[in-house]
């Protein structure tokens with residue numbers, strides 16, 4: 636899947652370990668999302684976004700929150716002055732699913748010019 640395809644895709648309800656992506660697919664998708672890294676022994680992806688102040692970080696977190704509700708797929712967020720730390724994993728599969736990469740691409744698209 637290309638970055639553009641990920642950005643346009645919708646999350647699907649996924650439950651069960653059979654939906655967990657194998658390492659080769661994870662690595663192939665990560666290549667499409669520069670800035671995102673593998674965390675937690677490959678069970679999570681994350682990216683730290685930088686902003687000029689607090690309001691930028693807060694606005695980004697709010698926009699991402701709206702997307703998360705639409706997609707029913709939710710990030711772990713940590714924010715403060717100048718940064719928003721985003722983490723995705725799929726609790727319902729016990730690791731990474733396609734949904735994490737779709738939402739990561741949508742998060743990036745919020746800031747793309």
Ligand SMILES: C[C@H](O)[C@H](O)[C@H]1CNC2=NC(N)=NC(=O)C2=N1
Nearest residue numbers: 707708709710724725726727728
């Ligand atoms: C019941 C509800 O649909 C599920 O728990 C959804 C909600 N949002 C979710 N978000 C994330 N990141 N992983 C999930 O497994 C997940 N599951």
